[in-house]
């Protein structure tokens with residue numbers, strides 16, 4: 001785990017119920033994350049950073065997820081953006097300087113990938129870059145931008161130019177003072193309420209060197225997609241683990257009341273544990289696979305179809321398994337789990353994990369896999 | 380300098396398969412051998428159809444290491460991969 005995470009998790013836990021109830025940003029925990037250096041932990045040593053291993057970021061997402069799903073999601077989404085910049089900047093470019101600056105002045109980066117009209121299909125954009133006085137500009141209708149009002153920078157996907165095809169995309173980093181956000185909706189969702197993710201029309205004017213040189217398709221397949229799936233599934237596992245722990249605390253309390261008597265809920269708890277174990281096994285093995293593939297020079301395996309299938313499968317499995325564990329925990333704890341104000345409450349956990357299957361719709365991922373399965377050899 | 384005959388044939392067949400299965404917004408003969416097919420509008424969905432049709436046309440199987448974006452990036456990169464498999 002990264003330094004500062006234990007403290008941030010504690011602070012996040014103290015405010016989790018209120019953050020959820022009021023659908024407000026977890027300012028206190030994110031402040032701890034900013035001050036501890038955790039937001040910039042992935043910046044490599046060569047750029048003056050701590051060069052923390054990716055595994056420690058993934059484990060931190062798990063740990064935060066055990067205390068507040070929304071805080072964990074904010075942290076995870078920010079780290080996806082940092083990891084992307086670390087892996088795809090070029091020596092001496094604007095992004096190298098940006099990453100160096102992150103070390104001393106932590107900044108929170110939001111993601112503007114989905115778009116009204118293409119939904120969760122990250123591989124196509126409608127918005128495009130065009131020439132403007134002072135650089136390049138774009139306007140993008142974004143249906144969901146998490147913590148947009150609290151971010152310092154925005155990583156946005158757009159078409160390379162007005163006449164570019166939908167799949168010919170680039171990623172652009174704009175700072176808050178280069179960006180205007182026109183609200184286009186409200187945020188009163190079922191779960192992940194503290195991520196504060198309403199819709200906006202995002203407009204920005206940037207200098208040409210704020211556009212990542214690598215084509216977004218490469219960035220997506222080698223980094224953004226697998227990394228998203230890994231950090232998300234770690235935090236979903238964290239939420240499910242806390243739901244399980246609450247159910248277990250309930251069963252222990254029950255057993256303590258009637259020593260020596262059989263506790264039927266204990267057997268149900270065992271069923272929940274077997275679901276949790278499957279989830280834990282898949283999340284852990286996906287992380288190991290990803291780290292192994294990332295360490296190979298040029299990362300050739302990460303751009304294969306087999307790798308796409310591997311990390312898509314992780315996302316599908318984890319997004320189905322996490323709410324299943326939470327629902328199982330609810331079944332164990334019964335009414336005290338259903339109520340929102342007991343030590344055994346798991347309603348928030350269940351609602352938070354229900355967002356997993358639509359953070360890039362599972363059906364969309366199945367559709368992609370269906371094509372890949374036709375040509376991939378070993379899966 | 381002209382290409383050896385077999386390589387020319389391969390490139391010609393690749394172009395035919397691309398025209399039939401690439402679903403590009405431009406005509407396949409407007410595309411030079413080194414043009415980026417993805418920038419020309421090849422979608423990931425269409426690329427799967429293209430891969431299958433190429434396997435069929437040349438009676439080959441692309442191994443996993445070749446099933447990457449960079450291999451299917453241009454007519455010449457596809458032709459090079461096909462030549463490698465035919466020579467093996």
Ligand SMILES: Cc1cc2nc3c(=O)[nH]c(=O)nc-3n(C[C@H](O)[C@H](O)[C@H](O)COP(=O)(O)OP(=O)(O)OC[C@H]3O[C@@H](n4cnc5c(N)ncnc54)[C@H](O)[C@@H]3O)c2cc1C
Pocket residue numbers: 077110111112113114115118119120121142144145146147191192195197355358359360361362363364367368
């Ligand atoms: C908590 C939360 C935070 C988010 N934060 C951000 C953020 O910060 N930035 C950002 O860019 N996005 C964010 N998103 C958006 C998210 O990642 C998805 O892109 C978005 O939810 C997709 O919207 P959609 O379900 O309307 O669209 P679609 O993906 O278009 O799906 C709509 C429906 O169509 C179905 N469908 C779509 N394609 C297919 C297909 N090929 N085959 C079969 N069925 C299909 C789906 O199952 C779904 O029911 C967030 C989402 C959540 C829940």
